[in-house]
Amino acid sequence: MHSDHPEIPGWFNFQRVYDRMVAHAPAGAAFVEVGAWLGKSTAYLATRIRESGKNIALHVVDTWRGSPGESAHRSELERHGGDLFPAFRENMLRAGVLDLIRPIQKTSVEAARDFADSSLDFVFLDAAHDSISVSADIRAWWPKVKADGHPMYSSRSA
Numbered sequence: 818m819h820s821d822h823p824e825i826p827g828w829f830n831f832q833r834v835y836d837r838m839v840a841h842a843p844a845g846a847a848f849v850e851v852g853a854w855l856g857k858s859t860a861y862l863a864t865r866i867r868e869s870g871k872n873i874a875l876h877v878v879d880t881w882r883g884s885p886g887e888s889a890h891r892s893e894l895e896r897h898g899g900d901l902f903p904a905f906r907e908n909m910l911r912a913g914v915l916d917l918i919r920p921i922q923k924t925s926v927e928a929a930r931d932f933a934d935s936s937l938d939f940v941f942l943d944a945a946h947d948s949i950s951v952s953a954d955i956r957a958w959w960p961k962v963k964a965d966g967h968p969m970y971s972s973r974s975a
Contacts, residue, residue: 822864825908826893827857831941835862838939838967844871847936849961851925851954852943853879855893855901856908863914878921878928879944881905925950929957938966 835858838848848866853859859877866873881902883891893901902922909915921928925944940958944950955968962968 822857822860822912825855825857825860827854829858829861832861834969835865839865839869842871842873842938846871846938847874848939849876849878849937850941851878853877853905856905859918860909860912860914863917867914867917874919875917876919876921878923878925880924881922925954926957929961932961934960935963937961938963941969
């Protein structure tokens with residue numbers, strides 16, 4: 818039975834996308850999730866990866882300091898002293914998936930520089946949602962995806 822990890826706060830309604838990407842990925846694929854917040858979607862994706870037995874590398878990119886101008890982030894950030902990474906890490910530990918993820922605490926554009934062009938099978942972008950940030954994320958990550966890979970952008974509203 819698939820768990821959505823209801824104990825982890827956050828926004829997550831794209832389970833089918835993650836299910837499909839894991840199902841179609843080759844063994845040894847490389848995935849990047851940009852924008853993890855407290856890890857609700859990360860825990861789901863990592864659990865699906867474990868169940869698949871495919872040894873998919875899951876890189877998770879976030880500053881864990883929220884997005885400027887997103888009021889929904891303020892109270893949670895204040896509650897955690899301005900840095901959500903320790904809470905994210907604890908959530909991944911409790912979900913039993915910490916060993917499956919490779920967290921990268923950088924901005925999306927900075928993190929994209931760490932990956933070679935055409936090296937990734939799947940990139941899910943769900944970081945800052947203003948048009949300038951979205952455009953920068955797409956420009957930074959698009960070249961990193963293999964020709965037969967799957968770039969994806971989430972347009973969820975905060």
